[in-house]
Amino acid sequence: MIRRTVNFLDSRTGAVPFLRKSLRYIFPDHWSFLLGEIAMYAFIVLVATGVYLTLFFEPSLAETTYTGSYKPLQGLAMSEAYRSAVELSFDIPSGLLMRQTHHWASNIFVAAILMHLLRVFFTGAFRKPREITWVIGLLMLFATLLEGYLGYSMIDDLLSGIGLAIGYGVALSLPVVGANLTLGLWGGPFPGDPAFESRMYVAHVFLLPILIGTLMAGHLALVASRHHAQFKATKRATERKLVGMPAFPAQVPRSLALMFATVAVLFLLGGLVQINPIWQWGPFEVSQGTNGAQPDWYLGWLIGSLRLVPGFDVTIGDYTLIPNPFWGGALFPLVVMAVLGAWPWLERRFGGVRGFHNILDRPRDVPGRTAFGFAFFTWVALIFLAGSADRATVFFGLDYESQVVFFRGAVIVAPIVAFFVTRRICRELKRGEEIGVDKERAEEEAEEEAQEAEREKEPAPA
Amino acid sequence: MTTSPDGEHDSHDIVAPGPQSPRSELAVAALLVAAAVSAIAFIVVYSLEKFSTQHELLGITLAASFAFVAAALLLFGERVLPSEEVAEDYPEAAAPMEQEEVAKVMEESTSGITRKRLLVGAGGTAGGAIGLAALTPALSMGPWIDVAPLYRTPWRPGRRLVDDKGKPYKAEEIEQETFYTAFPEGSSDRNLGASLVVVRVDPAALRLPPERAGWAPEGILAFSKICPHAACTVAIYQKPTYGPTQPGPALVCPCHYSTFDPAKGGEVLFGPAGRPLPQLPLTVDAGREIRAGGNFSDAIGPSWWGIEMEEPH
Structure with a gap:
């Protein structure tokens, strides 16, 4: 039976030599190599739950009146977007489970990427020949931050409105082109054209997921092409010799077990631990703010940087060269990304270490x-x-x-x-x-x- | 099992024999059955839709089914399937022969071209122009070039201040130690320049710039509610929390804690805002209703390159 299947596949696709290599692809054994896998599995959960949410969410700012089962909001004027998100949470069976699992998965996704990044940095896994893998990973991280921000901004509750206002302020603050770029993206001064909701939606459910998925594919292809770096766990492991478990039989069941475990934890969180109770924020009004509403944790560093900068705008006469939010909201994340992105080359240039590195520090x-x-x-x-x-x-x-x-x-x-x-x-x-x-x-x-x-x-x- | 020094296995025996554990196989099967039971429990809970903890039960049953499969796989991998360490050479760092070939193909195919720079220039021009053409339709998304909307506010001299129900504010209704949100009568409150914070301070405590004399009748002041830092709404009116720099109650934005002194015409006391809170001149008419005396002192909203260039209109 096995032989017949293999023969069928090989004679029609010629893929069996590739399959043979994949089955015996070697994974060096260390718990910290699993952080990236957790991120990948969280992404799968995000896509699956996200598709489910799109079946019910209506990305429209058209005004409507809430008549669903959540009493405190009944009779309130709100957008279709917010109404459908609240309906999804209260009146669609398993809707709340999917929405909360989706939100939890996004938080775990970013957390796993960050842990993975720290592991790769501190063990020197980014060194030649893996610099491009590192840079792709960074791009993925920043695409993910934007993706998460758009995700909770589309709901059009009060929290998303405030987040968008800050995004608008930061976009306006870009020197020279900020106002033009912002008016173009938003379709006018904040809160912008009603079509801005559609723009966020297509970016969140189509453009960015495809970008992240493509980057992930490239990331994995490069990892596989150069093989995993490894710790010097045994005498046999050297810069030229990779020691570890073959994909099959050893690694595949383990990795799949990790995938199922990740999914289980995410659904458990989605079922038991409340996250972003959108019905408590109420619909967004330009003139309203709340005290104590917090964004998702992974944007906390930008809130901090926006708050710490002392109050000044850089002006030349009447021309405002650098509005204040630029420092904390735009320059700071760009600097973090640029330093991390350039690090492999900085270390080669100034650390004086060249050549190939398959053994981790x-x-x-x-x-x-x-x-x-x-x-x-x-x-x-x-x-x-x-x-x-x-x-x-x-x-x-x-x-x-x-x-x-x-x-x-x-x-x-x-x-x-x-x-x-x-x-x-x-x-x-x-x-x-x-x-x-x-x-x-x-x-x-x-x-x-x-x-x-x-x-x-x-x-x-x- | 035989392993040659370079890690290649003997062709007759690729995989080392497994651990042979019928009890583990039984346990794996049991876990898979448990997963199936949990999955069916999820379907049942979903279909009955009558539990007070419906949402939690859905999460638990679905999570349990995945968790059981995870446990089964782990056991299957560790106790049933063989698990062996193998070694292999890292792939060659580079393929010098192919590199040479690629370089040669490129060089030899293009070596006959005499006007290389002309072609590269023309190609670049075509690419750039087509790129611009492809981006041009994006101009329909918004004003891009015309920044005039950023100066626009709905405030005009004589326009009444109303509350969120449309009822005009009277001077007597404005008390000290608290703030009010006001809108221009008959205007959409989706406009960033519409909403105001209105406060009353002791007229003796006013320290307005001289050109704003008469902007605060009876100590009633109005400011744009939109923070000039990052467009959040100024939503806190607090007692001094920082004695040395904060003389009286101050208007605070809860996003990044820019703090403004109403008595000094919205001057920044603390926080990241680079400009004062724009002030709206007020008048009190014969009917004691509060009206705008003109437009804001400065353009409203967060700073951008032209914010100081024009008055709001």
Whole structure:
């Protein structure tokens, strides 16, 4: 039966040599290599649940009156978009499960990508020949952030309206072309043309998913082409020799198990843990704001950066060259992306390490990179934390303005401290190991000498 | 199992024999049956649609079916299928022969061309022009070039301030220590320039710029409700929280905490806003109703390259 199927396939597609290679493709074994897989499986859940949502969501700003089963909103004027999203949550069987699972999956998707990024950075997996894979991964991350932002912006509840207003402000702030670009995209001053809803929709359900899917395909194709990098787990693993589990029989069941487990966790979250209760925000009105509404966590770093910049616009006479939101909302993420994207080449240029790398570093083995990475991470994480300073005011009564002043200083000082402390720790760890190795070697030698001395004492057997 | 030094297996025995565990096989089957039961439970819960925890049950049953399959697969991979470490050479870093061939094909095919730069230039021109032509229809999306809409507001001298039900505000209704949202009578509130925050301060505490004398009759002040930082709505009117810089109640945007002093005509006290909150001049008519005395002091909304170039109109 197996042979007949294989023969059928081979004679009609010629794909069996490829299949043979795929079955015996080697996966080096380390838990941290699974983070990227989790992201991929979350993406599959996003596509599946997302398609379901499109069967019911109506991306239209046409005004209507809510008559569904959620009492507090009954009789309220709202857009078709918001009405259908609320209806999906209350009156479509399993609609809420799909919507919440979709939202949870997007959060886990970004989180898994970030963890994967940190793993790849700190182990040096981005080095030649894998620089393009790294850059594609970064592009995917930023496409994903935009995708998630559009996802909750389309619903036209109060939270999405505020998020869009900020996006509008940041877009306007782009030097020289900001106003033109913004008027074009929105179709007029905020809240823009009703067609803006359709524009977000086509980007969210078609353009960006296709972009992300294509990038993912390229990412995986490059990984497979150059094979996985590996840790020096055994003596056999070298820069030229890959050691690990074959795709089949060993890796495929494991990987599929991870996929099913990811799906299970996401549906469990979607069923049990409330996320973005859109019915609580109410419909969007330009003139209304809420206090305490928070965006999805992965936009927190941009909220923080927008809040920390001191208040000034750069002007030349009447011409406003750089409006304030540009620094935090546009330049900051661009800098983060540019530094990360250029890092493989920066390290080649200034780290002086060339050639191919299939063996991964342990973070302590490259103190310079690890220290920079941790300092950079500290910088972004502090700015992220600054984005929740108002929550600290609400929950702990900390004075808001003092916190902002503190963070303005901390984002400059803390990364520098983090750099030197991390570098020191790496060096000490390495030195400790070297001492350990020396000690072991000395002990072995001493033992051997002792044995030799013993042997000499004993009379040779006749 | 035989493994040659370079990791290639003997052709008669590619995969090492498995662990042979009938009990594990039984457990895998049991887990798969459990997955099927959970999946059917999901269908039943969905169809009955009568549980008070309907939504949670749907999530649990569906998640359970996937979780059981995950457990079955894990067990199947670890205990039933053989699992062995193998080794293989990394793929060659590059294919120098093919590189050479590709380069030669390109070089030799184009070596007969005498006007290479002309062709490259013409090709670039065609590509650029077609690219521009392809982008041109996108101009229909919005005004792009005409930025005049960004200066427009619905406020005109004499226009009454009304609440969200359309009822005109009277001067007596405006009290201190709180704020009111007002709209221009008979205008769509979807316009960014429409909504106002109205507050009353002690006239003795007013420190308006001299050219705005008379903009705040009886200490009643009106400002654009749209934050000039990033277009959120100014929705907090708070007591001083930062003593040294904040003399009285201030208008605050809850998005990035730009803080404005109403008594000083919307001056920025704290936060990222680069411009003051635009102020609307007010008058109180004979019927004690509040009316606009003109348009805003500055263009409303977030900053952009031309925001200071024209007055709002």
